[in-house]
Amino acid sequence: GENVEQHPSTLSVQEGDSAVIKCTYSDSASNYFPWYKQELGKGPQLIIDIRSNVGEKKDQRIAVTLNKTAKHFSLHITETQPEDSAVYFCAAKVLYNNNDMRFGAGTRLTVKP
Amino acid sequence: DTEVTQTPKHLVMGMTNKKSLKCEQHMGHRAMYWYKQKAKKPPELMFVYSYEKLSINESVPSRFSPECPNSSLLNLHLHALQPEDSALYLCASSQGRGRGFSNQPQHFGDGTRLSIL
Numbered sequence: 001g002e003n004v005e006q007h008p009s010t011l012s013v014q015e016g017d018s019a020v021i022k023c024t025y026s027d028s029a030s031n032y033f034p035w036y037k038q039e040l041g042k043g044p045q046l047i048i049d050i051r052s053n054v055g056e057k058k059d060q061r062i063a064v065t066l067n068k069t070a071k072h073f074s075l076h077i078t079e080t081q082p083e084d085s086a087v088y089f090c091a092a093k094v095l096y097n098n099n100d101m102r103f104g105a106g107t108r109l110t111v112k113p
Numbered sequence: 114d115t116e117v118t119q120t121p122k123h124l125v126m127g128m129t130n131k132k133s134l135k136c137e138q139h140m141g142h143r144a145m146y147w148y149k150q151k152a153k154k155p156p157e158l159m160f161v162y163s164y165e166k167l168s169i170n171e172s173v174p175s176r177f178s179p180e181c182p183n184s185s186l187l188n189l190h191l192h193a194l195q196p197e198d199s200a201l202y203l204c205a206s207s208q209g210r211g212r213g214f215s216n217q218p219q220h221f222g223d224g225t226r227l228s229i230l
Binding site for chain 1: 117119153154155156158161169203205218219220221222223224
């Protein structure tokens, strides 16, 4: 089955700096890669996603890149703000396994003011 | 505020109790999910309903019993739970339309935090 690895597990940056979180996946059939932000006491919130026919997608300060050959994808947050502090999860969708979506282990991002 | 509503937000129950978790969405989504999330871990898939039919059951113990009364509602019935079942239980939904729905985003509720005494 699909295996998603995510790193780093924790990341601390100064406000205004950039943050990068990286994930790798094992199943070349995966074609959908969402990123979720989870704040304390809340459920995961979809912040951006990318499909396998696209190499990069950007939404304001957030961007995601996908390298299908290397089977890795990354989340980039620019001009970080304290409210970006949260746990971020990447995920990969296994196309032929109906609705099964595998998550990475998560990255705790802390943005220091 | 999320568009997937879960009740109750918190639940404390004994091992012999029977309780139910509820989830509701009004986005017209036809796929609904239950996940279990332990502290500092990612969500783990438990059940998937597609068009009100159970399509995936990830080898979950029978003390967890899902139910999908209609396309907007999803329940999780709990009976004779163990202390290790204490966790955050998340509900999610996605469009679930046709073969392309495998790459549609899942929208999560804020979960029910369950504690088993």
